Amino acid sequence: MIETVSTTPYGDQKPGTSGLRKKVKVFQQPHYAENFIQSVFEVVEGREGATLIIGGDGRYLNREVIDKAIRMAAANGFGRVIVGRGGILSTPAASHLIRSREAIGGLILSASHNPGGPNEDFGIKYNVANGGPAPEKVTDAILERTRAIDSYRIADAEAVDIDAIGETEIAGMTVEVVDPVAAYADLMQSLFDFTAIRGAGLTMAFDAMSAVTGPYATEILERRLGFEQGTVRNGTPLEDFGGHHPDPNLVHARTLYDLMMSADAPDFGAASDGDGDRNLIIGRDIFITPSDSLAMLAANAHLAPAYADGLRGIARSMPTSAAADRVAAALNIPLFETPTGWKFFGNLLDAGMVTICGEESAGTGSDHVREKDGLWAVLLWLNILAATGKSVKQIAEEHWARFGRNYYARHDYEGVDSAAAEALVDGLRDRLADLPGQEIAGLRIEAADEFAYVDPTDGSISRQQGLRVLFEGGSRVVFRLSGTGTSGATLRVYLERYEPVGGRLDQDTGEMLADIARAADEIAGITRHTGRARPDVIT
Numbered sequence: 142m143i144e145t146v147s148t149t150p151y152g153d154q155k156p157g158t159s160g161l162r163k164k165v166k167v168f169q170q171p172h173y174a175e176n177f178i179q180s181v182f183e184v185v186e187g188r189e190g191a192t193l194i195i196g197g198d199g200r201y202l203n204r205e206v207i208d209k210a211i212r213m214a215a216a217n218g219f220g221r222v223i224v225g226r227g228g229i230l231s232t233p234a235a236s237h238l239i240r241s242r243e244a245i246g247g248l249i250l251s252a253s254h255n256p257g258g259p260n261e262d263f264g265i266k267y268n269v270a271n272g273g274p275a276p277e278k279v280t281d282a283i284l285e286r287t288r289a290i291d292s293y294r295i296a297d298a299e300a301v302d303i304d305a306i307g308e309t310e311i312a313g314m315t316v317e318v319v320d321p322v323a324a325y326a327d328l329m330q331s332l333f334d335f336t337a338i339r340g341a342g343l344t345m346a347f348d349a350m351s352a353v354t355g356p357y358a359t360e361i362l363e364r365r366l367g368f369e370q371g372t373v374r375n376g377t378p379l380e381d382f383g384g385h386h387p388d389p390n391l392v393h394a395r396t397l398y399d400l401m402m403s404a405d406a407p408d409f410g411a412a413s414d415g416d417g418d419r420n421l422i423i424g425r426d427i428f429i430t431p432s433d434s435l436a437m438l439a440a441n442a443h444l445a446p447a448y449a450d451g452l453r454g455i456a457r458s459m460p461t462s463a464a465a466d467r468v469a470a471a472l473n474i475p476l477f478e479t480p481t482g483w484k485f486f487g488n489l490l491d492a493g494m495v496t497i498c499g500e501e502s503a504g505t506g507s508d509h510v511r512e513k514d515g516l517w518a519v520l521l522w523l524n525i526l527a528a529t530g531k532s533v534k535q536i537a538e539e540h541w542a543r544f545g546r547n548y549y550a551r552h553d554y555e556g557v558d559s560a561a562a563e564a565l566v567d568g569l570r571d572r573l574a575d576l577p578g579q580e581i582a583g584l585r586i587e588a589a590d591e592f593a594y595v596d597p598t599d600g601s602i603s604r605q606q607g608l609r610v611l612f613e614g615g616s617r618v619v620f621r622l623s624g625t626g627t628s629g630a631t632l633r634v635y636l637e638r639y640e641p642v643g644g645r646l647d648q649d650t651g652e653m654l655a656d657i658a659r660a661a662d663e664i665a666g667i668t669r670h671t672g673r674a675r676p677d678v679i680t
Contacts (some may be wrong), residue, residue, distance in 0.1 A: 142251060142297045143216045143312060148172040149159050152480035154180070156280040158482040160266025162252045168263045172293070174206050175213065178248070180286035181294035181447035182217040184279060188245060190220035194238045194268075196230025197250030197415040198353040199378035200257030202229045206265070208300045210248055212353035215314035216294035219245075222314060228303055230377060231353045231417030233323040233506070233514035239323060240510065241398035245270055251416035253374030254388035260382035266626060270669040272513030273487035277603070282558075319526040322360050329361055329516065332447035332509060333524045339367045339529035346419075347519070348397045349599045351375045354413040357516055366523075382415065389414050389421035389515070390680040391428065391504055402426060402672060409526060409533060418483075419503035420515035421521055424533020430680075432462035433550050435499030437540050438521050438667035440468045442497060444528040445521055447509070456486050459592045459607055460619045460635045462547040471544070480594050480606035481621065487511050488598040501635065503680075510566035539645075545641045548653040554621075554632040554667070562622055562630035566668040569608055576610060582660035584612045610664055615639035618661040632671065634661050651679075 152172070154161055154177050168174050174444030178378050182188060205570060207228045216553050223242060224230075230238070232249055239247045252264035266382040267275045267283070275283070296312035308317045323497040347362055349355035354514055362368045368585045374397075375383065386393040389412035398666035400409040401423040410423035422429040429437070442448035455469045456477040477495060484505075488497040490508045499505040504513030517637050525536065560596035576589040588611040593604045607621040645653070662668055 142536065144171070144293060144295055145292050146175070146294050148176055148290060150290050151176060151334045152288070155284050156266075156275070157391070158455075158484075159253060159274065160249070160257065160264050162262060162264035164261065165259055165263045166259060168202060168206070169473045175209060175264065175293045175295065176212050176287060176290050177265055178210055179217075180290055180437065180577040181248070182213065182285050184282045185187045185245060189218040191245035192221040192223060193219045194223050194235055194241055194242070194247030194588065195229070195250075196235050196247070197228055198223035198231070199380065200231050200251065200263065200382070200415065201259055201261070202263045203250050203380075206250055206263075208305065209295065211301055211316060212312055213294060213297040214309065215296040215298070215312040215481060219314055221317060223317045224317055226304060226318050227321070229321045229353060229356065231321075231325070231357060233418055233510050233517065234321060234357070236268060236510040236512040237325055237328055238319075239268055239270065244468050246419065249416070249604070250536050251418050253292045254386075254419060256382065256386045256416040257385070257415065261381070263407055268511075271487055271511050273493055274482070274484040276484055276487070279415075305639065322356050326360050326365065327356060328509060329520055330475070332517070333445050333520045335366060337527040338520075341530075343523065344368075345372055345409040345411065345523070346407050347373050347402060348389070348394055348409075348412035349373055349376045350375060350380040350385065350387040350389065350394065350412060350413045350414065352387040352413070353378050354417040354516060355580050357417065357563070358413070361516065361520070371389060390420050390678065392678050394421050397421070398423060398428065401407070409523065411519040411522070413519070415514050418513040420505065420518040421503060422533070424537070426628065427534045427537060429533065429537060430462070430500050430501075430549050431499065431503045431505070432464050433540075434518065435461065435497070435505050436464035436468050437536060438505060438518065438525070439465055439497050440471075440540060441525045441529075441536070442492070445524040448496065448507070452496040453493060454489070456489050456498040458485075458500040459594075460551070460621060460633070460652040461499060462549040462637050463615070463639070464544065464547040465499065467544040474593035477593075477597070480592070480603050483511075483513055485603070487598070488596055492598045494597070501549070505579050522569060541640065541646045544645045545639060545644065548640060548648070548650050549640040550636050550650055550654055551680050552634040552658070553678040553680070554671050554673050555672055555677045556629040557632050557671050557673075559630045561670050562632050565632065565665055565667065566608065566620065566622060569665045571588050573608065576588060576664070581663050583659050584616070584656060587613045612657070612660075614658060618657055618664070620661075620665055632667070632668065634676070635660065
């Protein structure tokens with residue numbers, strides 16, 4: 142039986158760059174999750190009889206919301222729901238299933254790299270038929286519907302056993318529970334030279350951070366590639382990620398970093414985040430920034446079978462360093478600079494204009510799916526190591542000797558009072574026109590602007606995508622408020638210094654960026670506005 146349940150709108154259901162993210166207790170309010178899911182379904186055109194993918198990263202509340210989403214899908218006319226066993230699907234695996242099963246879209250239940258647990262974060266994201274995050278025109282329509290919703294539809298039926306692979310029926314809709322790992326692992330095996338990687342004799346450590354990539358990494362790294370048992374650490378997905386923050390950076394993956402800097406370090410270290418779309422790359426005695434990783438992967442991608450014929454283009458988010466720009470120039474292929482948010486890469490990928498994309502926030506991927514993909518990046522690095530016989534450090538040093546080095550760091554000021562953060566950005570925005578020509582902290586400002594993007598595929602314009610201050614010599618600082626947090630505001634300050642070929646290529650990053658950090662504080666009044674003398678996280 143289909144029930145129509147009366148409800149009233151909530152005023153805080155605006156989807157951010159990666160869906161709707163709130164504290165668990167917010168989602169536990171009466172009808173809160175149902176309101177948002179119904180609003181999504183009402184925006185989806187052609188849903189009658191269509192296939193929908195549902196899965197998540199296993200965090201607290203996943204199973205409860207998956208049950209609601211399945212029963213609501215049945216009540217809203219979908220013909221089939223495909224759900225990962227146990228409710229598990231990494232974000233890139235969900236993207237692949239949407240594409241390979243020709244689904245109309247999918248609900249991904251995750252707050253990505255945010256912490257999980259009863260007092261932490263939860264999220265719902267809708268991905269469209271190309272497998273990528275819903276574009277702004279769709280999320281705008283969802284928001285408008287959330288503001289007017291007065292009822293939702295749900296099937297009055299028992300919960301489906303999502304731990305048993307197979308098919309069942311609910312209110313005339315087929316529910317198919319699938320192995321969440323197999324199809325994705327097969328895809329990875331089709332892209333990379335597993336035989337070469339298996340035969341290279343490499344050692345590695347992978348930290349799954351008690352998050353979704355544990356089962357994927359165990360199947361691919363230990364079973365298919367033959368790395369020894371125990372290579373995958375923290376490999377069981379937990380509802381609270383073991384009480385840890387599942388963000389693959391040098392703060393939250395410190396144990397891995399310390400191992401890789403020790404005398405007992407294996408050849409290669411890597412980690413992924415809550416939902417499997419981000420990555421951390423560390424070699425023996427060297428950390429590779431996400432921006433450098435994008436550039437180095439692009440420069441060496443031809444060593445993997447899937448990219449042997451070369452790349453069509455590279456795309457990076459605006460805050461990501463310009464290291465990839467120099468690779469694109471050397472390869473004589475286009476480079477596209479987009480706003481932050483993987484959805485902006487989707488049009489370029491669908492149009493065949495780029496092959497590899499990346500964001501400084503530890504996200505890289507290619508045209509195999511329409512999401513960033515943590516394990517994909519790890520496997521491409523392994524393929525490159527196997528094909529060259531070189532260490533991560535050798536690859537990095539040779540890359541910098543060829544292209545120069547973009548020293549780079551991101552300073553995050555988390556949980557900042559929202560009004561204070563807005564005042565900082567508004568004040569800097571008002572001063573942009575006056576900054577060129579000024580000298581601050583010994584650096585001369587060449588240009589200053591607010592980034593806007595014109596999509597080359599459809600002409601759509603995205604404004605207010607970050608404030609940029611460019612210094613003479615190719616260095617810069619970027620200021621941006623992040624849309625991925627759930628409390629207060631996160632101010633992100635991106636610092637970049639370019640050192641050309643023949644310059645100082647082996648210096649400490651913090652020392653090389655010290656003058657730019659001082660200039661950033663003086664230009665924007667970070668300490669004055671936030672009350673913080675230093676950032677909460679440096680990556």
